[in-house]
Amino acid sequence: NAGVTQTPKFQVLKTGQSMTLQCAQDMNHNSMYWYRQDPGMGLRLIYYSASEGTTDKGEVPNGYNVSRLNKREFSLRLESAAPSQTSVYFCASSATGAGNTEAFFGQGTRLTVV
Amino acid sequence: AQSVTQPDIHITVSEGASLELRCNYSYGATPYLFWYVQSPGQGLQLLLKYFSGDTLVQGIKGFEAEFKRSQSSFNLRKPSVHWSDAAEYFCAVAPASKLTFGTGTRLQVTL
Numbered sequence: 124n125a126g127v128t129q130t131p132k133f134q135v136l137k138t139g140q141s142m143t144l145q146c147a148q149d150m151n152h153n154s155m156y157w158y159r160q161d162p163g164m165g166l167r168l169i170y171y172s173a174s175e176g177t178t179d180k181g182e183v184p185n186g187y188n189v190s191r192l193n194k195r196e197f198s199l200r201l202e203s204a205a206p207s208q209t210s211v212y213f214c215a216s217s218a219t220g221a222g223n224t225e226a227f228f229g230q231g232t233r234l235t236v237v
Numbered sequence: 238a239q240s241v242t243q244p245d246i247h248i249t250v251s252e253g254a255s256l257e258l259r260c261n262y263s264y265g266a267t268p269y270l271f272w273y274v275q276s277p278g279q280g281l282q283l284l285l286k287y288f289s290g291d292t293l294v295q296g297i298k299g300f301e302a303e304f305k306r307s308q309s310s311f312n313l314r315k316p317s318v319h320w321s322d323a324a325e326y327f328c329a330v331a332p333a334s335k336l337t338f339g340t341g342t343r344l345q346v347t348l
Contacts (some may be wrong), residue, residue, distance in 0.1 A: 127280075156335075164300070165327060165338040166281075200299065213280060228280035230244060 125149050129214050129229035136204045136236045144199040144232050146214030154217045155197035156181075157189060159210040163186065166213065172197055204236045239264040240257035250318050251347050258313040258342050270311040271329040271336065272302055281327065287311060287331030300323070320346045332337050 285296025
């Protein structure tokens, strides 16, 4: 029962470095999401993919890019990391839109940019 | 745009006491409403959801929530809190395909 798997779980980057956060789901879900969680701000949507081959910006997309590689995988890329991107990142998936079906979340990636 | 307000940042209750976590939403029509729970270092787990119909919905772990259209509220309740309920709770709204979360309420349970 893997569900939504995120890698890595922890990462420290230097300012200006790039990295890709990986997310895979094994539930045959159409929709996938990337959120960031910061203290006192709840979870904010970065990007989402309603279906394979489509991606759309969320609330806080600046500084990020995404790729919906196939139905299972949805990656988040930081091209030039900044300290403001220090956060916990969550990937989620849902059968259809997260508004009308349950969204399942990964365990998170804790990213620190120094 | 839709929004969610959770006015209580931190709540402390004694084990066995009742609990009510507040959630207010802003949206032009009736949205889909959710409560999620996050234990320390973990992802989010769905407690319950409201789409339509009966305004009192039952969830897992003994939680329930009541949708009140006139107050734009969707408060979470539990009659008797257990120490294992200590966690952070998020209310979320979704008029379409995207979830918008509140800022969360951290629940502390004292023994």
